[in-house]
Amino acid sequence: MNQAKLFSSLILLVLLLIFGAWLVFFFQWSAPMPRTAAQAGAEAGTAASPTPLEPVFNPPALEDAPEKIRPMVMLGYKIMTETKKYAPEYVGNDMACTNCHFDGGRSKDTISLVGVGAKYPLYRGRREYTADLALRSQGCFERSMNGKAPAPDSQIMQSLLVYYQWISKGIPIYSNPPWSALAHHLDNDHKPDAAAGKTVFEDVCTRCHGDDGHGSPIAPPLWGDGAYNDGAGMNRIRTFSVFVWRFMPKSDPSLTQEQALDVAAYAHEQPRPKFTATHPNKIERVIPLDGEARQ
Ligand code: HEC
Ligand code: HEC
Structure with missing residues (x-):
């Protein structure tokens, strides 16, 4: 008799638990979807705080890239470090990108590329225009690598762009990281001899x-x-x-x-290969721009 009572209360308890769990899920699923980002922020209790962030040099490990972009990040790094092997048809000399951008640009003591993803698009005097990273990288292929420019929609260029973006993780967009870019010149009056x-x-x-x-x-x-x-x-x-x-x-x-x-x-x-332009150096200004930002 006692055993039967215990058994039925157990059944009741299990039923109650199932019902409770169902209630919890029901209300979670039927919670209204926030329409605006402000609503979503308020619900999560995080009002956006507009404090400006200083760029900090801390490039993430390549293996930590999200799964969906990781293969491209890895390939981008290989193109930087073993350029001739991975992009043979675009290289016209015995160099690799990493010869000037040490460790594929991930080092601080080099022409560092950490932060480029946040720094571009950027005004470029050579083009007299604001250019993106694909155009900028094409310049290094044609000049520094004495080669040909991969198309923006080529696997090579896309891998480089994904790679730049990943090594720029956490750098505030449009900031100018102090370690990136070489100083324009040595501030020294010595006449080169x-x-x-x-x-x-x-x-x-x-x-x-x-x-x-x-x-x-x-x-x-x-x-x-x-x-x-x-x-x-x-x-x-x-x-x-x-x-x-x-x-x-x-x-x-x-x-x-x-x-x-x-x-x-x-x-x-000293003698070196001659650069031959394959397209106009400047971007043609078809649409008049006023107040264009210059850097
Ligand atoms: C201890 C060896 C070593 C010495 C000495 C050295 N370099 Fe380099 N240099 C390198 C290496 C290695 C690289 C490429 C780095 C890489 O790929 O990570 C390099 C890269 C360069 C580059 C950029 C790539 C290129 O070939 O155009 C220039 C320019 C350069 N060195 C100039 C010089 C000059 C000028 C001197 C003498 C004042 C010098 N180096 C002395 C090892 C050296
Ligand atoms: C012979 C040296 C050399 C080689 C090789 C080289 N670069 Fe560069 N790269 C430079 C110089 C110099 C700059 C301009 C740096 C500056 O003005 O701050 C630059 C700038 C860049 C920038 C823009 C950086 C910025 O902060 O604005 C990118 C992106 C870049 N290179 C990509 C590449 C890629 C990709 C390769 C290989 C295909 C490559 N570079 C090979 C010398 C080189």
């Missing part, structure tokens, strides 16, 4: 970049057929001098600013 630069080259650079500057198994070419062409940013004495003063010799930068300017002048005199 190519003859003195030859000595710097022989004393400091040859042990890695080769006696003739054409590269070696441990460092890329500085000039000659395998180097960047004369349309590249690095072909400017001011850009080259900032780069080598900040980052060369690799892992142990030690030149004075004067040495950097001198060796840049020497490099500038």
